[in-house]
Amino acid sequence: MKLIFATHNPGKVKEMRALLQGFDVEVLSAEQAGITEDVVEDGKTFEENALKKARFVAEMSGKWALADDSGLCIKALDGAPGIHSARWAGEAVLPEDLAAYTLKKMKAIPKEKRQAHFESTLVLMASDGRHWIFTGLVNGVISDKARGTALPKLPYDLIFIPEGRNKTFAEMSEEEKNSMSHRGRAFLKLKKFLKNKMQLRDLRIEQLNNK
Template sequence: MKLIFASHNPGKVKEIKELLRELDLEVLSANEAGITEDIVEDGKTLEENALKKSRLVAEKSGEWAMADDTGLFIKALDNAPGVHSHRWAGENTSDRDLIDYTLGKLKGIPKEERKAYFKTVVVLYTPEGRNWIFSGKVKGQIAEEPTGKPRSKLPYDLIFIPKGEKRTFAEMSDKEKNSISHRGVAFKKLKEFLAKREN
């Protein structure tokens, strides 16, 4: 079975292929499936954005599609950036600009008040219009400076320290991160659902 992942983000595509590799699936990115257009994420919620992306890719490809949307919610900033996590510093900003902007907003805020959480919503969508929604959440806090090895188009990994850890996501291996991350949790639920369908 083919499954098209509605994303042009190479870092995310790599993570998802790794998370689903044990299943009897051919996971393709939108680009690999010949869908090159950018899908505007203009929903008010993560669910709306993921539904919009997965529906469009399922309709265009005639295959099952999945899409996710992720937000970083920082308590001290009234849960900003939230659904606008990749656009809140302005359109077409670099990963570095996004980190600098976020840390600038938190300047002077003490460590104990830098609580945050990541949430991912994944939608699985069929060409016939059936869909299922899975979500994952991880609590933590925002570091005072970026540390670790950057992952392509996943800038917040450099400053997010999950609860119970001293390291940022960017200081962890892919396997370590995927075992506890918001995206890992959401895709584990999706994986369990797909595994049941295979049997």
């Protein structure tokens, strides 16, 4: 099964391939599928944006598509950056500088009021338009400084400490982060769906072979 991931973010592609290890799925990035256009993410929710991206890639490629829209929501900033996480600082600020920009915004916010959560919505879309939605959320706090080494275009990992831990996502191994992250939790639901779907497919093949 070929699955086109509707993203130009190499960090997300790397995470996705790790999360789908063990499945008979060939993961291709949008570029690898020959899709270079960007989708205008003008939805009002993570789900709306993920649906828009998945539909675009499925229609362009004629194959199954997967889209993720996710972001960091900070309580003291009224939920910002939220759906604007990738671009809330403006075009002049590079992705790798978003952590510093966010810490500057939170300079006057005390430790006890730095609650935040990461949210992810995945949309799996068949080439005929059928689709399924999977969500994940992880609570935590914003650190007082950037810590660790983040994957490309995942700058908020440097400053997000998940609940019950004392390390940022960027200080964790890939396996440790994926076991508790918002995207990891959404992917767990996706993996259960794919496992059931593939078991059903294998059963149908077996039934056909026994006729």
